[in-house]
Amino acid sequence: MTGESLPHKSTYHHGNLVEALLEAAVALIEEKGVDVLSVREVAKRAGVSPGAPFRHFPNKTALLTAVAEQAMVRLSASVSAALGERDGADPIGSIEAMGRAYLHWAFENPTHFQVISSRSLIDFHGSPKLVEANEALRQVVVRLFREAQARGRLRAGLDLEDAGFAARAFVYGVARMWVDRHFPEWKIEKPPLSAMEGALTAFIRSISAD
Amino acid sequence: MTGESLPHKSTYHHGNLVEALLEAAVALIEEKGVDVLSVREVAKRAGVSPGAPFRHFPNKTALLTAVAEQAMVRLSASVSAALGERDGADPIGSIEAMGRAYLHWAFENPTHFQVISSRSLIDFHGSPKLVEANEALRQVVVRLFREAQARGRLRAGLDLEDAGFAARAFVYGVARMWVDRHFPEWKIEKPPLSAMEGALTAFIRSISAD
DNA sequence: TGGATATGTAATCAGTGATTACATGAGTTG
DNA sequence: CAACTCATGTAATCACTGATTACATATCCA
Secondary structure, eight states, X not given: OOSOOTTTTOXXXXXXXXHHHHXXXXXXXXXXXXXXXXXXXXXXXXXXXXXXXXXXXXXXXXXHHHHHHHHHHHHXXXXXXXXXXXXXXXXXXXXXXXXXXXXXXXXXXXXXXXXXXXXXXXXXXXXXXXXXXXXXXXXXXXXXXXXXXXXXXBOTTOOHHHHHHHHHHHHHHHHHHHHTTOOTTSOTTSOOHHHHHHHHHHHHHHHBOO | OOSOOTTTTOOSSOSSHHXXXXXXXXXXXXXXXXXXXXXXXXXXHTTSOTTGGGGTOSSXXXXXXXXXXXXXXXXXXXXXXXXXXXXXXXXHHHHHHHHHHHHHHHHHOHHHHHHHHOSSSSOGGXXXXXXXXXXXXXXXXXXXXXXXXXXTOBOTTOOHHHHHHHHHHHHXXXXXXXXXXOOTTSOTTSOOHHHHHHHHHHHHHHHBOO
């Protein structure tokens, strides 16, 4: 008997602990909420000792920031996909499509959106990935509004910067209200897709010409 | 000398511990941030033992909820004051005044706004005061939009409910972005009052007729 | 083969929210 | 005024947390 019997207890070295930790973290956040997540639980779920995660992340914030980076990539991809199909189309329609994609993603991934938009759990400004991705999204909004104005599709009398800012605040506000469960008229388990669509339509109609 | 010399170490019973705890909590949140607040620190600042706060609040959440209730009273008062001066005036102007009052208050009291809008630190829906105050604010928005439409001051083609919802989301989004430090173009120490004013103006212009 | 290095464990630390048993003193009642 | 009651404080303690350290083990490369 060589001793290599049964599950083998696995290797002493995990082999792919970083990814395993991120997966475990996401799963635990989804189950219990991001505010009660503990590094120890993450370690336990990944089948590793309580101190192990600190070999890969200097602290809890860094771990959550890594989760946020993963999430931001997906959000950006989701928005890009919605915009990619309509190159050269009506910019107002693109703004609406972008807002819809953003909101749909937030509604379908409330956990990830919560992590991304949090500023106390993650070190947003300390992560170039997050800052760049965020800035890229902002630049898209700026460009679309510029195009809309150039093509005379923006309502008369609207300042370009202000309108773009208002659009970002509106979308962020809706998404944030959703993850924060702000509306008594919204039932817990049913995302207010219809309400969101209505408000989005109203907003888009407000800023567009004719 | 009767023995009542010097600080007297105070009475064994504090006398007004609840208020003292709330004050200490607000001060500590302002100094260090709401996410690192500990009950023990609050107790220490109030000059009392670590377990004392739990005589008055069943848990940390309840203490922070009490802070939120205090804050909500002030926010409501601030909004009411802004609306009270313009009874019967143009409803669109009232909507703008309400949004401005809300945002100014949030900018000037970021700590309190953060506590109010948090849904993980406080038990919002467990506090009738908070729920009622929030609902009251929402009803004011509904009423103003109804008036605006009745007087033909709302932009044509806008659904009443959707527009009101959009307005709430917009204001909340701006305030939340501020306390979350979401904008790279905003410097830390200077509230973006001008940007806020511009966006608010843009939004109001969007939803109004003519 | 062997030694440097990355990656895990075990033990431990201070700080946290919370609970319990006990101490104190304010207020009421005879 | 004395004694009883009870709200309100303290002290000790619990389980848990993020984090650090010393040590163990596997992997990789000369």
